[in-house]
Every structure is written in C-alpha cells, then in structure tokens.
Amino acid sequence: MPRKPRIYQNYLSLWVDVTFLHNQKYSKSGTLCSVRFKANSVDSEHYLLSCYRYIELNPVRAGMVEKPEEYHWSTNRSNAYGEKDDLITPHKLYLELGENNKQRLSAYRDLFKEVMDENLISVN
Numbered sequence: 001m002p003r004k005p006r007i008y009q010n011y012l013s014l015w016v017d018v019t020f021l022h023n024q025k026y027s028k029s030g031t032l033c034s035v036r037f038k039a040n041s042v043d044s045e046h047y048l049l050s051c052y053r054y055i056e057l058n059p060v061r062a063g064m065v066e067k068p069e070e071y072h073w074s075t076n077r078s079n080a081y082g083e084k085d086d087l088i089t090p091h092k093l094y095l096e097l098g099e100n101n102k103q104r105l106s107a108y109r110d111l112f113k114e115v116m117d118e119n120l121i122s123v124n
Helices: 006-025 045-061 076-081 101-111
Strands: none
Touching (some): 045 076, 045 101
C-alpha cells in the first residue's frame, strides 16, 4: 500500500489535536464530525469547469484577494497561467479546452470573464 503524502499526515495529526482540545474544553468525547463527507459526482464538462471557477473564486468572494491567482493555495495559477505545480494533475476535460497548452490556458482564463450563474453558487 502506498505511503500517505506528508501533507495528509500533518492534516490528520492537526485534526486529532483539534478534536482532543475541543473535547477537553467542552467535556465531550468522540469525533467533531458525526456525518461522513459525501462527494457528489460531477457529470458534465460545464459543471466541472463551474466547480473549478467556484473553488478558485472563493478567496475573491471572501475578500481575501482581488484576483484568484493572488491566493497562495489557488490552482488558478496552474490552470490559467501554466505555473508548474506537482500537486496538480490536469483533468481530461481541462485538457480538452485546447489543442495545446497555450490554447488551454487562454480558454481557461476566458471562463473567468463570464459571470457565474447564481444558481450554481447559492446554498439552499
């Protein structure tokens, strides 16, 4: 079985510490989250790319940065400007945005010129 990445190990260790401190402070026991994470399938190219935009625009909506590429942890610099990042593997649908890297980068940046549909980003 492959070894878990160090970032995963660090995150897990942090989560265990936070849980312990929370339980100690509030005289509780068990996990902080009683419901397991559920991932929904992304079934269309349009929706996948909308998810990319939604995620990359979150720091902008939160007022942390003015542009998505300014956020340190954003994948936007890789997806829109070609910055090399060993943690990112381009999705098949992203690769279909253009015949070559220059076309893909340009097409991806063009996606951010469109206003996002409010129905895609509203929480009900």
